[in-house]
Amino acid sequence: MTRPPVRYRIITASLLTVAALYFLTPVYWLIVSSTKSSADLFGTFGFWFSGHPRPLGNLTDVLTYDHGVYARWFANSLLYAGIGAVCATLLSAAAGYALAKFPFRGREAVFNTVLAGVLVPGTALALPLYFLFSSMGLANTYWAVLVPSMVSPFGVYLCRIYAAAAVPDSLLEAARIDGAGEARIFGRLGLRLMTPALVTVFLFQFVHIWNNYFLPLVMLSDSRLYPIQLGLTSWIGFSDRKPVLYQYTVGGAFLSVVPLMVLMLVLQRYWRTGLTEGSVKA
Amino acid sequence: MSRDTLSRPEPLARRAPDGARPARRGSRTEARNARAAAGFVLPFLALFALCFLAPIVYAVYQSLHKTERTGPLGLGGQEHEAFAGLANYTHALTDDQFLAGFGRVLLFGAVQVPLMIVLATALALLLESASARGIPFFRSAFFLPYGVPGVIASILWGFLYVPGISPLVKIAQSVGWDVDFLARGTVLWSIANIVTWQFTGYNMLVLIAQLKSVPEELYEAARIDGANAWQVARHVKLPLIRPALVLTGVFSIIGTLQLFAEPKVLRPLASSIDSGFTPNLHAYSEAFVGNNQHVAAAEAVLLALVACAASFVFLRLVGGRGKERG
Numbered sequence: 001m002t003r004p005p006v007r008y009r010i011i012t013a014s015l016l017t018v019a020a021l022y023f024l025t026p027v028y029w030l031i032v033s034s035t036k037s038s039a040d041l042f043g044t045f046g047f048w049f050s051g052h053p054r055p056l057g058n059l060t061d062v063l064t065y066d067h068g069v070y071a072r073w074f075a076n077s078l079l080y081a082g083i084g085a086v087c088a089t090l091l092s093a094a095a096g097y098a099l100a101k102f103p104f105r106g107r108e109a110v111f112n113t114v115l116a117g118v119l120v121p122g123t124a125l126a127l128p129l130y131f132l133f134s135s136m137g138l139a140n141t142y143w144a145v146l147v148p149s150m151v152s153p154f155g156v157y158l159c160r161i162y163a164a165a166a167v168p169d170s171l172l173e174a175a176r177i178d179g180a181g182e183a184r185i186f187g188r189l190g191l192r193l194m195t196p197a198l199v200t201v202f203l204f205q206f207v208h209i210w211n212n213y214f215l216p217l218v219m220l221s222d223s224r225l226y227p228i229q230l231g232l233t234s235w236i237g238f239s240d241r242k243p244v245l246y247q248y249t250v251g252g253a254f255l256s257v258v259p260l261m262v263l264m265l266v267l268q269r270y271w272r273t274g275l276t277e278g279s280v281k282a
Numbered sequence: 283m284s285r286d287t288l289s290r291p292e293p294l295a296r297r298a299p300d301g302a303r304p305a306r307r308g309s310r311t312e313a314r315n316a317r318a319a320a321g322f323v324l325p326f327l328a329l330f331a332l333c334f335l336a337p338i339v340y341a342v343y344q345s346l347h348k349t350e351r352t353g354p355l356g357l358g359g360q361e362h363e364a365f366a367g368l369a370n371y372t373h374a375l376t377d378d379q380f381l382a383g384f385g386r387v388l389l390f391g392a393v394q395v396p397l398m399i400v401l402a403t404a405l406a407l408l409l410e411s412a413s414a415r416g417i418p419f420f421r422s423a424f425f426l427p428y429g430v431p432g433v434i435a436s437i438l439w440g441f442l443y444v445p446g447i448s449p450l451v452k453i454a455q456s457v458g459w460d461v462d463f464l465a466r467g468t469v470l471w472s473i474a475n476i477v478t479w480q481f482t483g484y485n486m487l488v489l490i491a492q493l494k495s496v497p498e499e500l501y502e503a504a505r506i507d508g509a510n511a512w513q514v515a516r517h518v519k520l521p522l523i524r525p526a527l528v529l530t531g532v533f534s535i536i537g538t539l540q541l542f543a544e545p546k547v548l549r550p551l552a553s554s555i556d557s558g559f560t561p562n563l564h565a566y567s568e569a570f571v572g573n574n575q576h577v578a579a580a581e582a583v584l585l586a587l588v589a590c591a592a593s594f595v596f597l598r599l600v601g602g603r604g605k606e607r608g
Contacts, residue, residue, distance in 0.1 A: 123562050
């Protein structure tokens, strides 16, 4: 194949560079600003380091402020996103597998209801869910955020499509003839064959829960149950009275963004394969 | 053949080989099937019912009721729920602030969603046609903001918008451009910028995945036929990524209607953002500031209805033309 002419290559490279500048500038600002004190945050040029950067001092301040509440928020976020995503993945896998592999009456009705769930905006549900949970006494507990996080209609959708294509009926029949029970077949064969789809569902749900703001905001009033996002906005809310919190918010934002960005970059290929799960080679 | 299942779920039932076939395996297998399936589906369905169906039912119920207080001037005394008919809906639909919020997100969606998808498509096509060096770097750079939650992104951009702190404003002023990102007329587009920044790379990745699933020979054939890079992109690649475009379109529309975190975080910085800037913000304020659950429930129901209607209309609009390639 002939390479495109130099002129095109230059145009392409410059367009890509401009786009990269746009996407990276705020991240660069965050890195620079996480080394600044509150005074420098306001007093020095945002795109360059101040005269006395204190990257480690800032991070220690963030982690030790208010008896280390930041670490607790971080752990909460991990708990919500980790446990929520694992449960959501397993539940979706089982439901998707059954919807793909067992013909039963009402199957399409069930599937269509779940599909409609994909299109219902999550935040429109969050308020009624709060009213419901608070009437059940569940609001302002870990469960209030965890339980809704375990449900992923989109996950069921992906798992069904994937299972239909990737789990051969002949294999299931063979296992049945060998006398294996359905649960065992699912655990040993189904889950293994569906692994690529499961990784995708897990990632989607993990990021979805980690980024979710509305649900914890309406559900939680006890700041010890907050995930990071909620905690940081509460710091910002107090920073008028306590300006050092600006610096802590920026530092905290930096700390919280690093692990997720690493995760994104390392697992990029799973996002790619995952999103076209509809195109598994059937 | 199944490349477009994501956007068009209907053919699935026909495709799933074991399900669509009329079962003639005897009622014993059928019963066994049903039992096994129930064991797998019920745990999910129970939680789905609790977290999706129940809140919808409860919201509809609440939206049709109101709290009445007995006692002098309606103060103190006993509280009880009374049927309110459509009063809460009338209240919401005659609330100028709520309607203005709806208008705002619709305007936002009409501008930001196409803009973002065009940008994502352009970047995907550029990356796919560029020579190999540097591509992984660019792809990662574009995708990186997706790892930044909406709240953090808004805090970040907030610092880049506020006059006095923002280096962007400083740079603009030094070249004589007096810009205010948070003014009444511009703040909506400043929010649009945050959303675009966050999600363009993600949508780009979806599109690249779709492009990659197209056999390379197809592009080669077009090139041999004398098509230049632009023509290949326009006439071969674009039609092929249509399903992914539809998918990103639907999710972007739903996302836009739910706009909440960005205006909520920017609100203390911008006086032009009021408590009803978006429908979601309005419902939230009704529930927690105005302490009016019933109106908030009605607004949540309206929001869900509009979101469903919008995505349905969108799918109809774009789906009609996709049918011929089945």
